[in-house]
Amino acid sequence: MTVTYVIDGAEVTDLDRFWQVIGAAVNGPGGYFGRNLDALADCLHGGYGTPDDGDFVIEWRRHELSRRSLGQEETARTLQRRLARAHPDNRAALQARLDEVRAGRGSTVFDELVRLIEEEAPGVLRLN
Numbered sequence: 001m002t003v004t005y006v007i008d009g010a011e012v013t014d015l016d017r018f019w020q021v022i023g024a025a026v027n028g029p030g031g032y033f034g035r036n037l038d039a040l041a042d043c044l045h046g047g048y049g050t051p052d053d054g055d056f057v058i059e060w061r062r063h064e065l066s067r068r069s070l071g072q073e074e075t076a077r078t079l080q081r082r083l084a085r086a087h088p089d090n091r092a093a094l095q096a097r098l099d100e101v102r103a104g105r106g107s108t109v110f111d112e113l114v115r116l117i118e119e120e121a122p123g124v125l126r127l128n
Contacts, residue, residue: 009062044121070110
C-alpha cells in the first residue's frame with residue numbers, strides 16, 4: 001500500500017522551513033528527513049521513515065507557492081551562506097553561481113530539490 005507524505009507549499013517559506021516541513025511530513029512534528037541535499041538523497045533511499053519497500057509518494061501541494069519562496073532570492077541567500085564557509089578551492093565556483101543567480105539565471109533551490117527527488121527516487125514526487 002502506497003504511503004503518501006504531504007508537503008503544503010504555503011508552509012515552505014525558505015529552505016530551512018522546507019527541511020522542517022518535509023521532516024514533519026515523513027516523521028511527524030520535529031521529524032528529520034534531511035537538512036541538506038546530500039542528506040535528502042540518503043533519506044530518499046530508505047531507512048529514515050519511509051516504507052522499507054520504497055512504496056511512497058511525496059505530494060507537494062500548492063508547489064507554486066514554494067517555487068516562489070525557493071526562487072532566486074532564497075537561492076542567492078543560500079549560496080551566500082555556503083560561500084561564507086566554503087573551502088577556498090570552492091569559492092570561485094560558488095561565487096560564479098551566486099553571480100548567475102543574482103543576474104536572474106540558473107536553477108533555483110526549488111529546481112534543485114525537485115531534480116534531486118526525481119533523480120534519487122523516480123516517480124515519487126507529485127507536484128500539485
